[in-house]
Amino acid sequence: MSPIQGRPFLGDDADLRNREPASAVSKYEVFQAMTEEEKSQVSEDENQPDDGQEYTINVKGVTKNFGALIAVDNLSFAVRKGEIAGFLGPNGSGKTTTMRMLTSYYTPDRGSITINGVDTQENDLETRASIGYLPENNPLYEDMLVSEYLAFVAELRGLSKSERKENLDQTVEETGLQNVYHRPIHELSKGYHQRVGLAQAMLHRPPILVLDEPTEGLDPNQRITIRDLIRNLGGERTVLLSTHVMQEVENTCQRVLVISQGNLVANSPVDELLQQAMELRSVYLEAEGNQIESGLATLDSISEVEPLESDGGRKRYRISMSGDVDARADIFHLAKKRDWILWELHEERPRLEDVFHSLTVGATESSESAN
Numbered sequence: 001m002s003p004i005q006g007r008p009f010l011g012d013d014a015d016l017r018n019r020e021p022a023s024a025v026s027k028y029e030v031f032q033a034m035t036e037e038e039k040s041q042v043s044e045d046e047n048q049p050d051d052g053q054e055y056t057i058n059v060k061g062v063t064k065n066f067g068a069l070i071a072v073d074n075l076s077f078a079v080r081k082g083e084i085a086g087f088l089g090p091n092g093s094g095k096t097t098t099m100r101m102l103t104s105y106y107t108p109d110r111g112s113i114t115i116n117g118v119d120t121q122e123n124d125l126e127t128r129a130s131i132g133y134l135p136e137n138n139p140l141y142e143d144m145l146v147s148e149y150l151a152f153v154a155e156l157r158g159l160s161k162s163e164r165k166e167n168l169d170q171t172v173e174e175t176g177l178q179n180v181y182h183r184p185i186h187e188l189s190k191g192y193h194q195r196v197g198l199a200q201a202m203l204h205r206p207p208i209l210v211l212d213e214p215t216e217g218l219d220p221n222q223r224i225t226i227r228d229l230i231r232n233l234g235g236e237r238t239v240l241l242s243t244h245v246m247q248e249v250e251n252t253c254q255r256v257l258v259i260s261q262g263n264l265v266a267n268s269p270v271d272e273l274l275q276q277a278m279e280l281r282s283v284y285l286e287a288e289g290n291q292i293e294s295g296l297a298t299l300d301s302i303s304e305v306e307p308l309e310s311d312g313g314r315k316r317y318r319i320s321m322s323g324d325v326d327a328r329a330d331i332f333h334l335a336k337k338r339d340w341i342l343w344e345l346h347e348e349r350p351r352l353e354d355v356f357h358s359l360t361v362g363a364t365e366s367s368e369s370a371n
């Protein structure tokens with residue numbers, strides 16, 4: 001089932017499948033049309049795995065309100081031990097609120113969160129100790145040396161003297177801070193600031209890392225460095241990675257969770273999500289000739305023709321294909337029949353950005369209209 005036209009979660013429930021609209025809409029809109037009972041059924045049944053694997057993060061039926069605002073609405077998902085999961089959502093989606101509940105900064109109004117099998121509301125000290133958290137703004141003590149700051153964090157974490165030395169040595173090596181270890185933090189580049197922030201999150205050797213926009217503001221080379229660091233953390237640790245940079249998710253994560261207006265609208269491996277979104281495939285056409293757009297509209301293999309900016313006599317179009325059909329052969333034969341000059345004709349495969357937009361477009365438009 002496509003993640004665009006189907007229900008907001010992967011699965012095969014006949015009753016909910018019958019609720020699908022005739023035309024493609026965002027999964028956010030499909031989810032919003034459900035009753036509270038249906039939301040609860042989909043959220044808990046399809047996002048609580050029962051496959052015998054070990055899950056270090058387990059969120060079940062969580063709701064968080066701020067006055068009349070429902071920030072997170074009956075949210076359920078689980079992340080496997082050693083998995084790197086991307087956690088995506090537009091601004092105002094409830095993503096940050098969810099991460100703050102995972103790290104016990106907020107308490108759910110309803111539902112439960114377990115970290116390494118421990119309920120955050122029953123023993124938040126133990127669950128906090130199981131998580132290393134890198135917040136978006138990465139607050140550091142700029143007047144300290146890197147060595148002083150990390151020693152300070154180790155002391156706050158209650159590490160013994162022997163643990164402190166061993167953990168510091170290992171963390172500094174893993175994050176590549178050897179060359180700046182004795183430098184003031186305020187002298188460091190943005191990339192090294194992020195490394196120090198990542199080091200403080202890892203210092204007590206937690207089994208889970210929650211990273212909020214770890215590559216924000218970095219140049220391309222710095223992004224690659226941090227991305228490689230995060231990728232190397234997988235397997236040994238569970239990583240929940242929040243980012244707006246889709247390339248980071250494609251290159252780093254095994255699984256993608258997408259949240260929109262407090263609801264989970266996707267929970268799938270990256271490759272599977274892209275494969276299911278093949279209906280988003282399009283063709284780029286650059287041609288010269290008469291009545292090109294009206295001619296394209298006659299082809300059954302084409303669902304939509306989007307005119308792009310033209311250059312002189314050359315006309316450019318982005319063409320959406322119907323279902324799994326490849327329209328390029330039809331376009332080529334039509335061009336030959338009508339004496340069009342083809343300058344370019346190629347398929348544009350869907351990117352994660354396209355999938356993300358299709359999953360959250362309803363929520364984004366609602367948010368913008370409200371403002």
